[in-house]
Amino acid sequence: MRVLIIGATSAIASETARAYAEGRGRLFLTGRTGAKLASVADDLRVRGAAEVHTAELDVAQIPLQAQIIESAISKLGGLDVALIAHGALPDQSACEKLVVDTVAALHVNFTATVALLTVLANYFEAQHSGCIAVITSVAGDRGRQSNYVYGAAKGGVERFLQGLRNRLHASGVTVVTVKPGFVDTPMTAGVKKNLLFASPRRVGRSIHRAIERRRDVVYIPWFWRPVMMVIRGLPERLFKRLHL
Ligand SMILES: NC(=O)c1ccc[n+]([C@@H]2O[C@H](COP(=O)([O-])OP(=O)(O)OC[C@H]3O[C@@H](n4cnc5c(N)ncnc54)[C@H](OP(=O)(O)O)[C@@H]3O)[C@@H](O)[C@H]2O)c1
Numbered sequence: 171m172r173v174l175i176i177g178a179t180s181a182i183a184s185e186t187a188r189a190y191a192e193g194r195g196r197l198f199l200t201g202r203t204g205a206k207l208a209s210v211a212d213d214l215r216v217r218g219a220a221e222v223h224t225a226e227l228d229v230a231q232i233p234l235q236a237q238i239i240e241s242a243i244s245k246l247g248g249l250d251v252a253l254i255a256h257g258a259l260p261d262q263s264a265c266e267k268l269v270v271d272t273v274a275a276l277h278v279n280f281t282a283t284v285a286l287l288t289v290l291a292n293y294f295e296a297q298h299s300g301c302i303a304v305i306t307s308v309a310g311d312r313g314r315q316s317n318y319v320y321g322a323a324k325g326g327v328e329r330f331l332q333g334l335r336n337r338l339h340a341s342g343v344t345v346v347t348v349k350p351g352f353v354d355t356p357m358t359a360g361v362k363k364n365l366l367f368a369s370p371r372r373v374g375r376s377i378h379r380a381i382e383r384r385r386d387v388v389y390i391p392w393f394w395r396p397v398m399m400v401i402r403g404l405p406e407r408l409f410k411r412l413h414l
Contacts, residue, residue, distance in 0.1 A: 171195045172246040174239070176229065176286060177256025179206040181355035182305065184213070185374020186253060186381075191219035198242035198249075200227040202256075221246070229256050229282040230274075236289050243293065251381055252290050254283055254304045259357050265319040272319050279323035284330055291334055294343040302338075303346035303381050304331055308389065310349070311398045314414040335386060344384040348377050351394040 173190050175183050178199035190197060191214040199214075201207035204226050211222045223245045227238045243249055260275035283304065294300040309317055310324030328347055335345035352358060352367045373390050380388040389395040404412075 172198075172248055172250045174198045174200075174242045174246075174249050174252045176200050176227070176252070176254045177202075178224075179203060179210055180255045180257070180305075181357075181370040182350070182353060182374045182377070183253060183255035184210050185371045186255075186377045187214055187374075188217055189375055189378035190251075191215075191217040191222075194218055194220045196221040196246050198223045198225070198246055200225050200229075200238055200242075202226065202228045229286065230278050232282060232285045235282075235286050239286070239289050239293070248297070249293065249300060251301045251303065252294075253377070253381070254286055254290075254302075256282070257305065257307075257357065259317075260319055262315075262317050262319060275319050276323050279320060280326045283327050287330065287334060291338060291343075295338055295341045297343075298341050299343065301344040301346060301381055301384060302334070303348055303377065305348045305350065305377070306331070308349050308351050308394050308398050312401050312409070316414060344386075346380055346385055347387045348380060348390065349388065349394065349398075350390045351397075 171190060171193065173195050175187055175197065177183055178187060179201040187197060197214060197219050199207060199211055199222065207224045207226065211224050214222050225238050225241060227234060229235065258275065258278050260271060265272040265275060290302055294302060304327060306328045307324040309321040310328045313321050331345050331347045338345055350373050353370055353373050354363060354367045355370050368391050376390045
């Protein structure tokens with residue numbers, strides 16, 4: 171299996187990468203921080219990966235994305251799976267005060283992801299096979315006062331993926347939308363933990379399974395599907411009064 175992972179230093183994505191490494195996968199990893207990327211790559215080699223290549227990529231640098239994807243295709247001799255995992259949780263109250271913070275959060279979580287997907291979709295469509303998976307979030311299911319900038323970006327990516335799935339189905343390409351709930355990773359280091367938090371291992375391994383099973387939309391853990399169904403179903407006149 172030839173796998174490209176964008177944002178491979180994420181705690182969740184590195185667990186998915188371990189599952190591929192244990193299956194003797196061939197991996198191309200991108201990450202923003204070179205030293206972190208090198209340590210993830212070393213770990214995957216020890217765990218059995220047949221090949222691990224790395225490239226530094228700050229996804230916000232959109233003009234650099236296509237050349238990194240081309241380099242992954244060339245190093246691995248093609249791609250079977252691409253997983254987009256990068257993400258940044260902005261400070262909601264800072265975003266409310268500063269346009270520049272809001273725009274930066276939308277850029278990294280939405281625009282950069284859509285730009286990557288545009289290049290990857292054309293590659294997989296021409297190949298007539300493969301799988302694109304993207305980590306979005308349950309936060310995209312409904313706007314809440316505590317994180318609607320992040321939620322808007324994740325919700326926008328989800329809608330984009332829906333259209334892409336519809337387009338690529340005829341070419342035999344699967345598009346997997348991954349919607350985790352709360353996960354105990356560096357991203358949520360400042361958030362008080364509760365029983366709803368899942369481990370990155372559980373979430374990362376579930377993403378691997380979802381890709382292997384060519385699922386369309388997965389909530390991880392599973393119970394977020396009914397929870398979010400209820401939350402989405404609440405009428406706006408009631409929802410706007412809640413402090414969520
Ligand atoms: N943790 C949660 O509760 C939760 C819930 C739902 C969805 N998610 C989503 O899960 C995905 C993985 O996050 P995580 O929980 O595993 O957190 P994490 O360990 O903090 O990973 C976030 C990753 O995004 C990378 N990143 C951020 N901005 C980047 C940029 N401009 N260019 C390249 N890489 C960038 C970070 O790179 P550096 O290491 O260099 O900073 C890091 O590898 C994200 O898409 C996140 O939105 C997380």
